[in-house]
Amino acid sequence: MTITFIVNQVRKELAGYTTTALALEAHRRGHTVYYAGVGDLVYLPDGRVGAHSRKVPDREFRSLHTFLEAVVTEEKRLLSSKNWDVMWLRNDPAADMEKRPWAQDAGVLFGQLVQQQGVLVLNNPNGLVKASNKMYLQYFPESVRPQTLITRDMADVEAFYRDQHHRIILKPLKGSGGKNVFLIDKKEDKNRKQIVEAICRDGFAIAQEYLPAAKKGDIRLFLMDGELLQRDGKVAAIKRVQQSGEIRSNIHQGAKAKKAVMNKEMEHIVEAVGPLLREDGIFLAGLDIVGDKLMEINVFSPGGLIHACEFQRTDFMDEVISAVEKKVANLA
Known part of the structure; x- marks a missing residue:
């Protein structure tokens, strides 16, 4: 099969990433593997989606490092989705939130079209739209979720903070990698207002019960x-x-x-x-x-x-x- 991995930016991938190991495994099993960044995606005049892609060279690799080094040095070439069996969306939209906001939804949007063209898209882009931020957690049974407040109102956070005995977690609704995650307790209470304001500048804040x-x-x-x-x-x-x-x-x-x-x-x-x-x-x-x-x-x-x-x-x-x-x- 031919499988194209869509990442944030190919040159910023690391050998320790799960994507690298998955791509190397696919290559070892004899599949044709390509890499493309979200900025490499193209909608072609024939109605197909394509990408300026880097092909994994047809040789063996001893390590994830040599594998990725070889991928990065490959020249890009434009391929159409008619050549793909699998498009695997492995880009993290939250990583592009600040410096490349145009890239956040690009993978999902192109992926929805590719899926209509008969290509297997992982994860399903329609499911990714639903799960595009931490609100997705609220679709699951209450028994497995911590008590949660999602708001942009300071008074809401204050009430939740009191109800939770002055110990909560604050974080942005949209984000990943542990960025802007704060524990607010009596020691940090003086900074609570500033933290909420900082988070809400970019959207909604999540307040969650603290789990010991x-x-x-x-x-x-x-x-x-x-x-x-x-x-x-x-x-x-x-x-x-x-x-x-x-x-x-x-x-x-x-x-x-x-x-x-x-x-x-x-x-x-x-x-x-x-x-x-x-x-x-x-x-x-x-x-x-x-x-x-x-x-x-x-x-x-x-x-x-x-x-x-x-x-x-x-x-x-x-x-x-x-x-x-x-x-x-x-x-x-």
């Missing part, structure tokens, strides 16, 4: 087609433990990845959210879990799968690409 279990970190759990991503009884998940004095569990914010162990609370969450993810066409998702609560659902470019492979000593990339092959075969 967050001190022990969180779990990034991967689902594929609404079910646990697993292989030989091993589950694709990692535990993320934040640095001392830090509330964010994002790896690139300094958190440390550790091996995760599946428990009944996580199983309950999967049972609660899996059906809707599958219905919305979310092929690969990353759930962020604290205790028995689901904090976020990452649907655009969930990372950390390389760590899960390392800790579980199994190849989840193979499992994912195998599932994509089956989807393409079923469309034929």
Whole structure:
């Protein structure tokens, strides 16, 4: 099959990204693999979507680093979607929010057209529209969600803060990677107004109940087609433990990845959210879990799968690409 990965900007991809490992696995399995940034997408005069794409060279690679280096040095060439079997949207819209706002929705918008042209688009762009910000979490059962307020009104936040015994989490409705996430308690109360104002300059603010279990970190759990991503009884998940004095569990914010162990609370969450993810066409998702609560659902470019492979000593990339092959075969 021919698979095109759409990322934010090809030259800014890193060897440690899950996208890199997925693309290398597809290449190793003999598939034709292309990379394109959202700015490389094109609507062609014949009604097709295309992209100025970089092709993965036809040779073997010893590491993710040499693989990505080879991709970046390739010359771009314009290809039409009639040459694609799969378009995989792996760009993070939130990463383009400040400097490239025009790029935020480009992947989804082009992806919707590509899907109509008979190409398998992952994740389903219509589902991604629905899940384009943290409001998506509110579609899932209340039993697995923390108490949440979404507003632009300071008085609403004040009332919620009091109801939550002066300890809440504040963050923007649209964003990712742990950016602008704050713990507000009596120590930080003096900054609450300024924080809310700063968040609301760019949109709505989310106020969430603080979960004491967050001190022990969180779990990034991967689902594929609404079910646990697993292989030989091993589950694709990692535990993320934040640095001392830090509330964010994002790896690139300094958190440390550790091996995760599946428990009944996580199983309950999967049972609660899996059906809707599958219905919305979310092929690969990353759930962020604290205790028995689901904090976020990452649907655009969930990372950390390389760590899960390392800790579980199994190849989840193979499992994912195998599932994509089956989807393409079923469309034929």
